[in-house]
Amino acid sequence: MSILIIGAGEMGYHLARRLSYEKQDVVIIDQSPDRVNFVSENLDVQALLGRGSSPVALEEARINSAQMLVAVTDSDEVNLVACMMAGLMNPFMKKIARLRRLEDYERSDIAAGKSFGIDLVISPEREAVAKLLQVLQVPAATDVVDFAEGRIKLFGFHLTVDSPLLGRSLMSLRSEFSSKRFLIPAIFRGSEIIIPGGKDILNPYDIVYLLAATETIPELMKMFGLKSTPPKSFMILGATTVGIQTALSLERQGAGRIRLIESDPVKCEEAAGLLDHTLVLKSDNVDEDFLRSEGIEETSVFLAMTEDDNHNALTALLAKRMGVHRVGALTNKVEYQRMLSAIGVDIVVNPRLAGASRILQFIRKGKVVSVSMLPGEVVEAIEFEAMETSQLVDRPLRKIRFPSGAILGAVQRGSEFLIPDGDTIIHPGDRVVVFTRREAIPKIEKLVTVGLEYF
Amino acid sequence: MGFRRIFAAISALIVVTALSIATAIPVSLIYNDGVITHILMIVGTLLFVAGPAFLLLRDERAEYSLKDGFIIVSLSWIIVSAIGAVPFWITGSLPTFVDAMFESMSGFTTTGASVCEDVEKLPHSILFWRSLTHWLGGMGIIVLSVAILPLLGVGGMAMFKAEVPSPVMDKLKPTVTQTAKTLWLVYIILTVAEIVLLCLAGMNVFDSMCHTFGSMATGGFSTKNLSLAYYNSNAINIIITIFMLLAGLNFTLHYHALCGKPSAYTKSLEFLVYICVFSGATLFIAYNVYGLHHDSVSESLVQSAFQTASIMTTTGFASTDWEKWPWACQWILFCLMFMGGCAGSTGGGIKCMRLIIVAKHILRELKLLIHPRAVIAIKMDGKVVGTPIINSIMAFVALFVGVWSASTILLVIMEVDVITAIGASAATLSNIGPGLHLVGPLDNYGWMSHGCKILLIFNMLVGRLELYTVFILFVGDFWKR
Numbered sequence: 001m002s003i004l005i006i007g008a009g010e011m012g013y014h015l016a017r018r019l020s021y022e023k024q025d026v027v028i029i030d031q032s033p034d035r036v037n038f039v040s041e042n043l044d045v046q047a048l049l050g051r052g053s054s055p056v057a058l059e060e061a062r063i064n065s066a067q068m069l070v071a072v073t074d075s076d077e078v079n080l081v082a083c084m085m086a087g088l089m090n091p092f093m094k095k096i097a098r099l100r101r102l103e104d105y106e107r108s109d110i111a112a113g114k115s116f117g118i119d120l121v122i123s124p125e126r127e128a129v130a131k132l133l134q135v136l137q138v139p140a141a142t143d144v145v146d147f148a149e150g151r152i153k154l155f156g157f158h159l160t161v162d163s164p165l166l167g168r169s170l171m172s173l174r175s176e177f178s179s180k181r182f183l184i185p186a187i188f189r190g191s192e193i194i195i196p197g198g199k200d201i202l203n204p205y206d207i208v209y210l211l212a213a214t215e216t217i218p219e220l221m222k223m224f225g226l227k228s229t230p231p232k233s234f235m236i237l238g239a240t241t242v243g244i245q246t247a248l249s250l251e252r253q254g255a256g257r258i259r260l261i262e263s264d265p266v267k268c269e270e271a272a273g274l275l276d277h278t279l280v281l282k283s284d285n286v287d288e289d290f291l292r293s294e295g296i297e298e299t300s301v302f303l304a305m306t307e308d309d310n311h312n313a314l315t316a317l318l319a320k321r322m323g324v325h326r327v328g329a330l331t332n333k334v335e336y337q338r339m340l341s342a343i344g345v346d347i348v349v350n351p352r353l354a355g356a357s358r359i360l361q362f363i364r365k366g367k368v369v370s371v372s373m374l375p376g377e378v379v380e381a382i383e384f385e386a387m388e389t390s391q392l393v394d395r396p397l398r399k400i401r402f403p404s405g406a407i408l409g410a411v412q413r414g415s416e417f418l419i420p421d422g423d424t425i426i427h428p429g430d431r432v433v434v435f436t437r438r439e440a441i442p443k444i445e446k447l448v449t450v451g452l453e454y455f
Numbered sequence: 456m457g458f459r460r461i462f463a464a465i466s467a468l469i470v471v472t473a474l475s476i477a478t479a480i481p482v483s484l485i486y487n488d489g490v491i492t493h494i495l496m497i498v499g500t501l502l503f504v505a506g507p508a509f510l511l512l513r514d515e516r517a518e519y520s521l522k523d524g525f526i527i528v529s530l531s532w533i534i535v536s537a538i539g540a541v542p543f544w545i546t547g548s549l550p551t552f553v554d555a556m557f558e559s560m561s562g563f564t565t566t567g568a569s570v571c572e573d574v575e576k577l578p579h580s581i582l583f584w585r586s587l588t589h590w591l592g593g594m595g596i597i598v599l600s601v602a603i604l605p606l607l608g609v610g611g612m613a614m615f616k617a618e619v620p621s622p623v624m625d626k627l628k629p630t631v632t633q634t635a636k637t638l639w640l641v642y643i644i645l646t647v648a649e650i651v652l653l654c655l656a657g658m659n660v661f662d663s664m665c666h667t668f669g670s671m672a673t674g675g676f677s678t679k680n681l682s683l684a685y686y687n688s689n690a691i692n693i694i695i696t697i698f699m700l701l702a703g704l705n706f707t708l709h710y711h712a713l714c715g716k717p718s719a720y721t722k723s724l725e726f727l728v729y730i731c732v733f734s735g736a737t738l739f740i741a742y743n744v745y746g747l748h749h750d751s752v753s754e755s756l757v758q759s760a761f762q763t764a765s766i767m768t769t770t771g772f773a774s775t776d777w778e779k780w781p782w783a784c785q786w787i788l789f790c791l792m793f794m795g796g797c798a799g800s801t802g803g804g805i806k807c808m809r810l811i812i813v814a815k816h817i818l819r820e821l822k823l824l825i826h827p828r829a830v831i832a833i834k835m836d837g838k839v840v841g842t843p844i845i846n847s848i849m850a851f852v853a854l855f856v857g858v859w860s861a862s863t864i865l866l867v868i869m870e871v872d873v874i875t876a877i878g879a880s881a882a883t884l885s886n887i888g889p890g891l892h893l894v895g896p897l898d899n900y901g902w903m904s905h906g907c908k909i910l911l912i913f914n915m916l917v918g919r920l921e922l923y924t925v926f927i928l929f930v931g932d933f934w935k936r
Contacts, residue, residue, distance in 0.1 A: 002629065025629035033841065041521070046629040 001025070003363070004066040006052030006082045007073030008035040011098065011124065011352040013043075014334055015070060018360060018373075020045045021438065027061045053081035055089065063089050070359060072098040080116055087117045096120045096359055100241070120362050124355030125241040131354045132242075132328065133249055135347050136301065138217060140226045140326070142207060142346050145372045147383045148412040148431045153214050154185070154372075154381060157226060158346065159206045164225045171198035180220055181419045182212040185409050185435040186379050190342065193378045195407060195437065207341065209374065211409050211433070213417035227325065231300035233257035235324075237286060237315055238306030239264070239271040242330055242351060246303065247271075247278045259294060261286060286315055288322065296322050303328040305349070309336060316345050369431065381409070381435050382444065388428040391447055398422035403443035406436035460519065461527055463512035464614075466505045468531045471600050472538050473501035475591055476584060479542070482661075483580035490546045490578045497541050519614060522933070528597060528617040529925050532916060535596055536560040539588050548581050553905045560912045562588025563596065564919035565801060567675020567771040567888030570901040570908070575680055579661065582678050586665035592919070593672025593702070593801035594642045595619060602635035617924045619799065620806065627710060641709045642801075646671045649698045656690040666772075670698045673802040675771030675888040681897065682773040689757050692774050696757075696764045700733065703768030703796030724836055725797050725808045732807075736763045736791060740784045748779060759784075767791040769803040771888025773896035789891065792881045793855075803886030803918050805855055808835070809848045816845055854922050859884050862914050869907050879907075883914035 001024050005012045008030035016039065019026050026045035029052050030036050039047040050057025052073060063069070069086040071079035079097040086095055095118045099105070102123040105112040112121045135144045141155040159165060165173070170184055187194040188207040194200060202208065212220055221228040234250055236243050239262035247260050258278040262268045265282055272280045283290055296302070302319035304312035309331045316329040328347030329340055340348045361370055369383040386393050392400060397408065397420055411418040412431040418424060426432060436444050477498045483491040519527065540552065540559035549555045554570045561568045562585055574582065591599065595618045615631050628634045646667055653663030665678045679685035683692065701709070708726060711719035720726050740759035741752075749755035761774045766788045777788065795804015815833045822831055832839045859880050866876035871893075878890025879900070889896040900908065917925045927933055 020630070023630075025633070027629050040626070044630050046626045 001068065001363075002027070002062075002066045003068045003070060004058075004061055004063060004086075005029070006069070006071040006079065007098075008032075008039050008047065009072065009074060009352075010332055010334065011072045011356050012070075013039060014352065014356045015072065015359060016045050017043055018356070019363070022441075027066070029057055029061055051078070053078045053085065055085055058082070058085055058089060063093070066090065066093055068094045068096070068363065070096045072096075072355070072359075074100075076100055083116055083118050094119045096122065096362065098122050098124060098355060100125065102126060120359070122355055122358055124351035125245060127354035127358045128242055128330070128349050128351035129245045129249060132246060132303075132347065132349050133253075136231065136250075139228050139230060140221065142341060142348075143209075143374075145381060147370065147381075147410070147433050151214055151415075152211065152410055152412055152417060152433065153217060154209060154211045154433075155217070156188070156207050156209045156374075159202055159204055159208055161204045162225075163202075163204070165202050165208075166204055167201060169199055169201050170196055174198070177220075177223060180212070180216060180223070181417060182210055182216070182220060183409050183419050184208060184210055185381075185407060186374055188338075188341075188374075191338070193374070195379065195405065195435065211419075231255070231326070233295075233299050233301075234259070235291075235294070235296065235299045235302045235319070236260045237302075237304045237312075238262060238330075239267040239280070240305055240307055240330075242349065243303075243305035244271050244274055246305065247275055251275065251277050259299075261294075288318070291319065291322060296324060299324050301326045301328070303330075303347075303349075305330045309333060313340055313343075313345060317343065320344055320346075379435060379437055380441065381433060383431060383433045386426050386428055386430045386432050392432070393426050393428050393430075395425060396422060397424050397426070400447075403436075403440040403447070405440040406434060406444050409433040409435050457523070459512065461523060461530070462508065464519070464523075464527045465531050465534060466508035466512060468535060468596060468600055469501055469505035469538065470509045471596065471603070472535050473498050473505065475587060476501070476539075476542060478587065479580040479584045482583040483578070486579035486661075488578035488580055490542075490580055493546045494542060494580060497545065501538065521616075524614040524617045525924055525927050525933075528614050528920060529916075529928055531597065532563065532920060536563050536916075539563060539584075542581060542584050546578065546581055548577050551905075553908050554901070557900065557908045557912055558585065559588060560915050561883075561888070562586075562674065562676060563592035564886050564915040565589050565593050565672045565674040565769070565803065566883055566886040566915045566918075567669065568883060568890075568894070568911070568915075569676065569888075569899045570903075572899060572901050573680060574676075574678065582665060583661070586668040586674070586676050586678070589672040589674030589676055590646070590668035591672075593668075593674065594639055594706075598635045598638060601631055602639050618920065620803070620919075620921050627707060637710060638706050641706050641713060642671065644713065645698065645701060645709065649694065652694045653691065656688065656694055658686065658691060666695065667698070669772065670695050670770055671702050671801065673699065673702050673768045673770040673796060673800070673886070675765070677772060683761075684774055684776070684897075689753070692757050692761045695772065696761045699764045699768045699770045699772070702770075703764075703800050703802040704729065705797045705799035706801075707799055722836060725811060728811055729797055729807050732791070732794065733760075733763055733767060736767070736787055739787060740780070743781050743784050747781070748775075762788065763791065766887060767794060768796045768800075769885050769887045771882070771896075773889060776895070776897050778891070778895040778897075785891070789878070789881070792885050792887055795885055803884075805852060805885075809852060811835070812840060812845060812848050813852055816849065851922060854926070855884070858914070858917060858922065862910055865910055866907055869904060869910075871903070871907060879903075879911060880914060883911045884918040886915060886918050 003019055003024055003026050005016055005028040008028050012028060016026050016028050020043050028039055028045055029048050029050050031051050033049055036047045036049045048061055052071060063086060071082040073079055076099050083095045083097045086093055097118045099112055099121050135141055138144050138155050140157050142158060143156040145154040184196055186209040187196050218228050233256045236247055239260055247258050250258055259281060260271055260278050261281045261283055263284045268280050268282045296319060302324040304316045306312055312329040316327040320327045326346045328349055329345045330349045332352055334353055337348050337350055372381045408420050410433045411420050411426060434444060479494050483494055536559045540555035543549045543558050544552050544555035549558060557570050597614050597618045601615060626634050627637050649667040649671060650663050654660060662678050669676050708719050708723060737760045741755045744759060745752060745755040749758055758775050762777050765772045793805055794810060795806050796802025798806045798808040819831045819833060823829060862880040863876045866880060867873055874891050875893040878892060879894045882888055882890035894900055
């Protein structure tokens with residue numbers, strides 16, 4: 001499939017990289033020569049210099065033969081014009097646009113998608129908030145991915161130095177908790193990612209990923225010595241789009257106390273107008289004294305959501321040191337993701353990554369239900385529906401040659417959740433979750449050929 | 456730098472080379488030239504050694520960095536040339552390995568300088584392989600590998616860039632593999648057209664294939680001692696002149712033309728300069744040789760056009776002994792040696808585009824003396840050429856002249872006379888073949904000492920890979936982690 005991306009910013013670059021690894025034909029347009037050079041030096045895609053809203057540039061990028069347009073510049077206007085232009089030049093292509101100010105359209109009669117002939121409208125900030133709320137739902141989790149419409153959850157958690165799981169091998173865990181069905185598909189240790197076997201041992205500071213049926217999670221957490229009480233009070237720093245939207249969503253969920261801190265008086269006014277129960281605080285400097293006076297000790301979740309990545313990271317760490325159990329920080333850099341979680345930030349929110357993942361899911365729509373990249377982009381979780389024609393079905397898994405670096409994680413059959421073993425037989429129609437290293441993706445694709453298809 | 460990755464890429468290239476040598480097998484069978492066992496042995500050994508490595512490392516989905524690219528390209532050109540030399544050496548066609556290596560490097564780099572005194576004595580399959588090295592090296596052995604092997608797909612751009620002779624590389628297609636395939640397709644289409652035309656003009660199939668390989672790749676190996684003077688046919692000379700000129704053009708333009716947009720040619724400044732220089736030089740030479748060496752106007756036009764195209768595109772075929780021409784004509788041809796073809800062509804030399812940009816840069820400097828505060832952009836076909844590219848081009852030209860002078864001096868030290876040394880180093884560095892005086896159009900390099908030959912082998916390599924790719928390996932920083 002050939003895909004035309006407008007804008008080689010953090011989001012466009014990330015999308016182009018993922019798509020070129022999947023051997024798609026990608027053409028990317030940006031108006032900064034530096035970005036174009038950077039992309040063409042680092043990725044196997046065609047990078048062109050030009051304005052995404054100009055018909056000349058689109059023509060040069062062979063828009064007529066492209067099947068999809070993804071407009072992800074920082075400017076809503078450019079993205080909209082690019083999509084409209086694409087509609088004129090190639091009416092059959094799918095169009096995806098990033099819109100930052102989606103709420104403007106929601107308040108008016110104009111539907112951003114339909115009115116402009118756009119197939120998917122995406123707001124990275126909104127995706128980030130949705131992802132953040134998913135994570136907040138599971139106490140102590142650093143990351144949460146939903147499968148099978150939320151019936152299965154994959155979540156990551158930090159192993160603290162006092163965790164009862166330390167020094168245990170996965171095999172011993174499995175035999176002790178044999179009554180519970182769960183799977184540990186990945187462990188992050190420093191910069192390393194391990195797809196563990198039975199003999200691997202859990203170390204302090206590991207981030208362990210656990211896959212289980214949603215209803216069994218509270219019980220599992222209790223057994224693993226993880227804090228499972230739902231958070232009572234939130235403190236959010238920064239009245240940015242993400243900050244305000246998070247507060248709004250938390251209000252809607254009826255969460256406990258919410259406090260929003262912002263230095264800009266205008267933004268404070270705006271936030272106070274939008275929010276009902278949240279206490280909006282105006283403060284220029286966020287230091288220990290201020291945080292203490294606003295009751296940081298009783299806060300269960302601290303989220304640093306300003307536009308400044310560094311400020312977010314440092315304030316989150318400060319809050320953590322002052323005793324907040326879970327802290328989150330917003331970053332716009334994909335490279336910061338892993339580092340932040342390594343230095344102790346529990347939840348890393350990255351709007352661009354969240355937006356890019358959503359777009360990738362849309363692009364791969366088909367028999368694949370969802371695709372999620374775990375942090376570090378080495379391991380991918382693919383959820384698909386087993387087809388009758390696939391090599392996987394109707395025989396015990398033992399008889400299937402599964403590529404190394406990949407494991408079949410879970411099977412959801414109706415309302416039943418299974419962790420498969422060698423004797424499991426997959427039926428057509430089952431939802432299957434596979435964890436795989438990037439290298440093994442082509443082999444997995446072959447294995448479920450009929451399952452993994454692009455439209 | 457991962458040795459596994461580099462090894463994987465090189466084993467793939469060896470397999471490609473072995474399969475290319477195998478194409479000489481049918482030629483050997485048809486002409487029954489007695490070297491079939493040698494060729495089978497070489498192909499067998501290479502496949503036996505590199506085949507398993509290639510299959511084992513095939514799954515290595517490596518991402519090559521720019522650094523890997525430089526190492527792989529330089530190393531593989533040396534290795535491939537060394538392997539390509541084996542058939543010449545083993546069959547006894549050339550006496551020593553240095554000679555064979557010279558011939559092979561001259562083939563792959565599309566230089567066309569020969570050490571062989573009597574090529575007509577060589578077995579047909581060896582002659583075929585000798586010309587085929589041109590054809591493979593012309594579009595680039597790595598571009599070929601990228602086109603046919605998915606192995607080099609990711610990060611292949613780094614190698615692609617290091618091999619394709621052009622200061623700025625534009626991708627025709629979204630991925631490297633597709634770009635490489637497209638370029639090879641254009642190359643093959645033009646090659647087939649030329650073979651057919653030469654057959655129609657009365658050359659036999661074998662010779663027309665060999666001469667086509669020589670001209671499409673701007674190489675210059677002929678199957679005759681007298682090169683094209685042997686045929687003394689205007690039809691053949693005109694056909695080859697046209698195809699040499701086509702081969703010296705940017706293949707991106709051919710691609711656009713084949714896609715139905717012939718206006719791509721006239722929109723390109725480089726094309727216009729190339730054609731103007733060609734026409735001007737042809738007319739000047741024709742005027743000077745008319746009546747002196749050639750009797751009719753048409754004869755002198757054909758000969759001067761052929762010789763101008765042959766030198767300017769860095770092919771190096773000879774249709775006549777132009778050393779007998781007046782000095783002015785010889786000097787013009789010598790200057791054209793430095794210019795070479797267009798960027799993105801199969802030709803060597805400094806390249807038209809670089810010289811145009813240098814000229815524009817000089818003009819800008821002059822204007823700046825008059826209007827010190829002026830901001831002047833250097834444009835190529837309506838697009839601004841950035842300062843980093845201009846700097847790199849200026850340095851390239853300086854380095855080119857530097858390498859040429861240095862190798863001339865070294866040749867003179869090794870007791871070659873000055874005129875010959877000047878000609879030989881220019882002819883090898885620009886990948887032309889025939890130089891001046893003792894290495895003139897109808898002479899060869901066989902008489903030189905091994906030291907000189909090794910120096911010229913190096914010249915050909917750095918000339919083909921456009922200096923930077925090879926010279927970067929001599930910079931200390933490159934090897935530091």
